[in-house]
Amino acid sequence: MKTIDQALPAQVIRLRPANSHKGTFGRVLIIGGNPQYGGAAIMAASAAVYAGAGLVSVATATVNRSALHARLPEAMMLPYDDPSLPALIQSVDVIVLGPGLGTDATAQQVLTTTLAAVTPEQSVIIDGSAITLIAQQHLTVALPKAVWTPHQMEWQRLSGLAVAQQTPTSNAAAASQLAGTVIVKSHRTEIFTAADSFLNPLGTPAMATGGMGDTLTGILAAFIAQFGHHAGSICAAVYTHSAIAEQLAQDHYVVVPSQLIAALPAYMAQQAKK
Numbered sequence: 001m002k003t004i005d006q007a008l009p010a011q012v013i014r015l016r017p018a019n020s021h022k023g024t025f026g027r028v029l030i031i032g033g034n035p036q037y038g039g040a041a042i043m044a045a046s047a048a049v050y051a052g053a054g055l056v057s058v059a060t061a062t063v064n065r066s067a068l069h070a071r072l073p074e075a076m077m078l079p080y081d082d083p084s085l086p087a088l089i090q091s092v093d094v095i096v097l098g099p100g101l102g103t104d105a106t107a108q109q110v111l112t113t114t115l116a117a118v119t120p121e122q123s124v125i126i127d128g129s130a131i132t133l134i135a136q137q138h139l140t141v142a143l144p145k146a147v148w149t150p151h152q153m154e155w156q157r158l159s160g161l162a163v164a165q166q167t168p169t170s171n172a173a174a175a176s177q178l179a180g181t182v183i184v185k186s187h188r189t190e191i192f193t194a195a196d197s198f199l200n201p202l203g204t205p206a207m208a209t210g211g212m213g214d215t216l217t218g219i220l221a222a223f224i225a226q227f228g229h230h231a232g233s234i235c236a237a238v239y240t241h242s243a244i245a246e247q248l249a250q251d252h253y254v255v256v257p258s259q260l261i262a263a264l265p266a267y268m269a270q271q272a273k274k
C-alpha cells in the first residue's frame with residue numbers, strides 16, 4: 001500500500017485557466033437529505049461549491065429547500081421525487097448519491113431511479129445510506145466510475161467483513177469485488193482502485209463529528225469534476241480533507257464541517273500556486 005505523498009494536492013490542484021467559465025469546472029449533483037438528515041446534503045453541496053465545482057445542484061426532500069437556499073444560495077434545488085430527476089442526472093458530470101438519504105421507501109425509490117438513470121461515463125460517489133441500501137439488498141452496481149465511501153460499519157454491511165477483520169489485505173480483496181474505487185474511511189483511511197491501494201497518512205480525532213464524511217463526498221465530487229476521474233484526484237481530495245482538518249485542529253478542539261468547508265478555497269489557492 002502506498003502512502004499518499006504530501007506533494008499530491010499541489011500536483012492535482014491547478015491554477016485556473018484564464019479562458020474558462022463555470023462549465024469548465026464541472027456539474028455536480030448531490031442526491032440525498034431526507035427530512036431528518038437535510039444537513040448532510042447541505043454539507044455535501046457546500047463542500048462541492050467551496051472546493052470549486054462549477055455548478056452544483058441538490059436533489060433533496062422538498063422541506064429542505066429554504067434551508068439549502070438560505071445556507072447555500074449558489075446551489076440549485078430539485079425535489080428528489082420530482083419526475084425530472086432522471087433528466088437532471090443525465091445533465092451532470094458527477095453525482096453524489098446517499099448523504100442523509102435514509103433507508104425508507106422514498107429513499108429506495110430515489111436510489112432505484114438514480115441507478116437506472118446514470119450512465120457508465122458518469123462518476124458516481126456512493127455514500128452513507130445509499131451504501132446501506134445497496135448492501136441490504138445485495139444489489140450489483142456495475143458502474144466503472146463508482147467511488148464508494150463507506151465508514152467501517154457501512155463497509156461491514158457492504159463487504160461482510162466485521163470491523164475487526166478490516167485489514168488492508170482483506171479490504172483489498174473485498175474492494176476488488178466492487179466496480180470502481182473504494183475509500184474505506186477510518187482514522188487512517190484506505191483507498192482501493194483497480195490497480196493500486198493508498199493510505200491517507202493524515203486525519204485527526206478532531207474530525208470525529210457528524211457531517212465530516214458528507215463533507216468529504218462534496219470535496220471528492222468537486223475534485224473529480226475539475227481535475228478528472230483518476231486515482232490522483234481521488235487521493236488528493238481525501239488528503240485535502242484531512243490536511244485542512246489537521247491545520248484547524250492545531251487550535252480547535254473539534255473541527256466542524258462548516259469550518260473545514262470555509263477553509264477550502266484558501267487551501268486550494270495555496271496548493272495551486274506551488
Ligand SMILES: NC(=O)C1=CN([C@@H]2O[C@H](COP(=O)(O)OP(=O)(O)OC[C@H]3O[C@@H](n4cnc5c(N)ncnc54)[C@H](OP(=O)(O)O)[C@@H]3O)[C@@H](O)[C@H]2O)[C@@H](O)CC1
Pocket residue numbers: 036037038039040041098099100101102128129130132151152153154163185186210211212213214
Ligand atoms: N447532519 C446530518 O444530516 C447528518 C446525517 N448523516 C447521515 O445519516 C445517515 C446514517 O449515517 P450514520 O453514519 O450516522 O449511521 P449508520 O450508517 O447507522 O452508522 C453508524 C453505526 O456504525 C457504527 N460504526 C462503527 N464504526 C464506525 C465508524 N468508523 N464511523 C462511523 N460509525 C461507525 C456506529 O457505532 P457507534 O457510534 O454506536 O459506536 C453506529 O452503530 C447517512 O445517510 C449519513 O449521511 C450523518 O452524516 C450525520 C450528520
Ligand SMILES: Nc1ncnc2c1ncn2[C@@H]1O[C@H](COP(=O)(O)OP(=O)(O)O)[C@@H](O)[C@H]1O
Pocket residue numbers: 128150151185186187188189202203204205206207208209210211212213214215216
Ligand atoms: N479519529 C479520526 N481520525 C481521523 N479521521 C477521522 C476520525 N474520525 C472520523 N474521521 C474522518 O471523518 C469522516 C467521517 O465520515 P462518516 O462517518 O461518513 O461521517 P458522516 O456520515 O457523519 O458525515 C471520514 O472521512 C473519517 O476518515
Ligand SMILES: [Mg+2]
Pocket residue numbers: 127128151213214
Ligand atoms: Mg457518512
